[in-house]
Amino acid sequence: MTTSSALIAVSEQRCFGGKQLRFKHQSAVLHCEMQFSVFLPPQAELHKVPALYWLSGLTCTDENFSSKAGAQRVAAELGLALIMPDTSPRGADVADDPDGAYDFGLGAGFYVNATEAPFAAHYQMYDYILQELPALLQAELPLSAAKAISGHSMGGHGALVIGLRNNAEYRSISAFSPICHPMNCTWGQKALRGYLGDDETKWQQYDAAYLLAKQGSQLPILVDQGLSDNFYPAQLQTDSLVKAAEQAGVAAEIRLQAGYDHSYYFIASFIEQHLRFHARHLGLTSA
Numbered sequence: 001m002t003t004s005s006a007l008i009a010v011s012e013q014r015c016f017g018g019k020q021l022r023f024k025h026q027s028a029v030l031h032c033e034m035q036f037s038v039f040l041p042p043q044a045e046l047h048k049v050p051a052l053y054w055l056s057g058l059t060c061t062d063e064n065f066s067s068k069a070g071a072q073r074v075a076a077e078l079g080l081a082l083i084m085p086d087t088s089p090r091g092a093d094v095a096d097d098p099d100g101a102y103d104f105g106l107g108a109g110f111y112v113n114a115t116e117a118p119f120a121a122h123y124q125m126y127d128y129i130l131q132e133l134p135a136l137l138q139a140e141l142p143l144s145a146a147k148a149i150s151g152h153s154m155g156g157h158g159a160l161v162i163g164l165r166n167n168a169e170y171r172s173i174s175a176f177s178p179i180c181h182p183m184n185c186t187w188g189q190k191a192l193r194g195y196l197g198d199d200e201t202k203w204q205q206y207d208a209a210y211l212l213a214k215q216g217s218q219l220p221i222l223v224d225q226g227l228s229d230n231f232y233p234a235q236l237q238t239d240s241l242v243k244a245a246e247q248a249g250v251a252a253e254i255r256l257q258a259g260y261d262h263s264y265y266f267i268a269s270f271i272e273q274h275l276r277f278h279a280r281h282l283g284l285t286s287a
Contacts, residue, residue: 007140010035016076017042020066029124029132032091036084037062038135038141039072041078049243050146050171050282051081051137052275053129055162056221057153057177058187059107062086065152068264074203074272080280081143083132085156089122103187104194112206114195123195126206130162130169148278152267153231156223157182160208160241167218172281174222174274176267177229181209190233211238212252213244221245221252224270224275226260237285 010022018041027034043049052075054065062084065071075082088094095118097105104153105119106131114123148171151159156178163173182188183203192203204210225238233239238254245252260266279285 006136010148015039015072018044018072018076019030020072022062025136027089027128027132030089030122031121032089032094034086034090034128035062036086037064037066037082038084038137039082040141041076041079041081044081044142048142048144049079049081050148050284051083052084053083053147053149053159053280055085055111055129055149055151055155055158056087056229057151057155058087059102060087060155061107065265065267066250068268069271070268071271071275078275078284080279080284081141083127083133083137088125091122093121094122096186101206104190104211108154108191110154110188110191110195110206111162112192112195116195116197119195120280125158126162129158130166146171146282148172148174148282150176150274151178152176152276153236153262154187157188157206157208160221161206161211163219163221164208164211164215164217164237165205170219171279172220173217174277176224176270177214177236178208178223178228178238178241178263179230179236181207181237183207183210184240185235197264209240209244212241212250213247216248216250217252220281221250221254222261222274223252223254224260224266224274225254225256226245226262226266227256228260229266231262244249271275
């Protein structure tokens, strides 16, 4: 495996004619070493390919999606790269939840730029996903500038927020079981208060339902939510996203799937539809 001075290769596996890769690098934004996973389809050996950025949920790393979602087969067919970042900064110097809880701190960066000590020193996941990682990968790997964004749970929140706030950077947005209205659920309130402080007006920029209702969306949106999800509706608040889309006149496709829960079995069941949705908007397919 070839590497650059910025990327250090961790692992490589052949997968559906492409390559499943893992790298580490020193992040200037997060001030720590980060690992991330990449699937390069076989087409990347011939030309640059567009990418789907996948943001994972609470407690996850970059490897959950790569090992559980079964996305590589369809991505290889479509010629679509998959970029799988970690869910928070990592390292001995990185602050964690004082009680070691799963829903804040390590593994729970919530894709925000923290402003509160001690988290502001490292927890700048919004800028990492939006700016640093794409710039690094487009410089070092055969990726075109065209990209889409998706994610699950906390990562679905991140995908919606980053996509809605940066319409010019992405072609499409999708999410599985996203935290749609974090200002109004205990997961979100804990995270936003801890990272951003008590001023709830600062939370609005990281609330997908608020953003969608206020500004609408120029990008196509696809959301899947399982009706047997034990976090629905209390933590996920999908209805708030539906209402926001209606208020803004946005034709977002928000699907409620009977019998499905919050697990990767749910993601694996519908990931092909999401990949083909993004492929259409990235210009890889016409239907």
